[in-house]
Amino acid sequence: MNLLDGVRVLDLSRILAGPWATQVLADFGADVIKVERPGAGDDTRGWGPPFLEDADGNDTTESAYYLCANRGKRSVAIDFTLPEGQALIRALAARCQVLVENYKVGGLAKYGLDYASLRAVNPALVYCSITGYGQDGPYAQRAGYDAAIQAIGGLMSVTGEPDDAPGGGPQKVGVAATDLMTGMYAATAILAALRHAERSGQGQHIDLALLDTQVAWLANQASNWLVGGVVPERQGTAHPNIVPYQVMPAADGYFMLAVGNDAQFARLCGVIGEPQLAADPRYATNAARVAHRAELVPLLQQRLRTRPAAHWLAALEQVGVPANPVNRIDQVFDDAQVQARGLRIELPHASGGTVAMVRNPLKFSATPLRYGQAAPVLGQHTAQVLEEMLDIDGGRLAALQAGGVVQTVHPSNEGETE
Template sequence: MSSAASTSGGGALAHLRVLDLSRVLAGPWASQLLADLGAEVIKVERPACGDDTRGWGPPWLADGAGQVTREAAYFLCTNRNKRSLTVDITRPEGQEIVCQLARDADVLIENFKVGGLAAYGLDQHSLRALNPKLVYCSITGFGQQGPYAERAGYDFLIQGMGGLMSVTGTADGEPGAGPQKVGVALTDILTGLYAGNAVLAALAHRDRNGYRSGDGQHIDLALLDVQIACLANQAMNYLVSGTAPKRMGNAHPNIVPYQDFPTADGDMILAIGNDGQFARFCAVAGRPEWASDERFASNAARVRNRQELIPLLRQTTLQRSTAEWIAALEKSAVPCGPINDLAGVFADPQVQARGMRLDMAHASGGSAPQVANPIHLSATPVEYRKAPPVLGEDTAAVLRELGHSDTQIAALRQAGIV
């Protein structure tokens, strides 16, 4: 196979080849991160249908003539800078193709159910026997062992089981009370980020004392573990106090005022993190006496007396528009902001200045919008080399690199193997 440098970028990870057998979000999020940083990523997909998210529309990408394609927005969010290879891994010929790729790969990412790839000889033991330097990352709902290991895990399910929904949503006794999931599949995304970190740690271990081919390893990542780890202060609040946190809507359990407030024409967020900021807010609001009131003078006092303070603040914030509050508070260095919808997000001058929206040439859509990677590296910046591929876009090229002739490739296609 050709060198990784010929199909990867000039980024920090341009020397790495990643074989991506994952689908949907957590695994593809990790592999896109590695691809953005320069790695060559070959995405292995099922012939005819591909990654599940290719069918998760509408919305669908439109082509240059405004006609809807079959490229789902969901798929486009997490598969740029990858090559798409279609292979039927249930067939011996397809398994051999994956094994050929694995022999020369640095990383493999998969999110099949526990033991799901062993039947095809593509499990970590089999592939690491072929390539001892391989870092093999398995992502599952519940991990490789434990009473739930065999269960399928989905983000929504894990948000509930892992405690996130117990602290997300309107408080009991208020209109609309009840647990809520986060508006994006956050557990999947966080797992993808942990996976990227774990892969880089395993590669650093493998390579830190000079290249040693036997130093690959297996990474076992579970969505449930990640969700619990990311409860952060809420988990620690429980472990320290023994009292389970409750839903508080947009309020913060440890800081007051730190939530949304109504204005004359909408809503805004106050994110006051210390007593100095609170005093400056009080001055702008025309209520300087609150800053010296023993009930509100310190954050600890405000937390104890939030039921008294919050109604007073809401009466005050209703007196001006959101824009008026933000202009006045920003001048006094009081953290605040609007609650934007997505149109407002991408119209925001700061978001535009940071280049968070971009467009890439796409094989069937003409052009595909993308949300930029937020990492800014001064010497090895993120590169946007290739839009999310159409299904099987790179199958022939990858097979040629493995030594297959055009006649052999045609036969594999005819047999439904690729």
């Protein structure tokens, strides 16, 4: 069995935070029904290149971006700006346990698809709303974008080199970290609310904001301010509370050094031929090293520049001091540990080929994850879902399609739409 067998999720979200959450639920075995706009679909379908190639080597309409967050779902193309489309969504919501949406605050109310309206047809529905700033407050009506939230939520103030260093200034994280973390919080919240609904018969509304998530996972940086009264600053790859813990130069490039305790520091000093540093009261403890960061780090950098990175990585591994290469993405997938863990997977796609993806990082001993198919093409499952869940036959489906309410995929070629 799968972890979430029997759970149906109506996914009205698009872009990344919502789709990331529902992909996790799909990985766990939930039946995720992705509702998309006929003729267009999720915005990220067009966020390329690169695009997936079909069996003949031609670009499909599925971007790599879209593919990364929508595996294992069923695509149903319904225009819910039309009354008949709204009725279809309400009927589907009555038969689902979860609904996820990321429209602007109040955006679905005019279609009768807000929580209050759908709770009337399904009191046990877990309804998760993801917005930029939350359902209330002075910014509630603002659109929320990952980079903008990284800025206002403080992440850019602690990411990048200091202002007075070469290349200094605010930087965003290299992936949409706020969106992704919000998606993970959403998945966790949904699972908790499902547990409550199973016990009480009552669903609830989850109000989840990108800004709230970003502030929450400032973690030790927020605590440094709240507890210590010190405003954190950008320190490049360095750690605010641990030294030495940063990218270091070697004779032929860079590597990451992550000394986590005093014993590791002493072993580092032995490897670089400077054992006296570990006995120096300025550097003997982590607190002292943090206080004397400006003197210690240049000493270490000067010594480490004398040998290639491979030399230091091998020597440090022998004595148990954490250090790693700074890999490019291609090198990540060539790494022996990444390969041993099977992080790259291949899933079948409706175009006739397969899609290379990264597996869910979770491994369950009793219920291993089964992924099924890659992300669907637009409207791939419209006919299947409407017949299965709402008993809509071919004649009714044809009428809905003729009226522009739905979009289906030709059964003989799932890559072509009607």
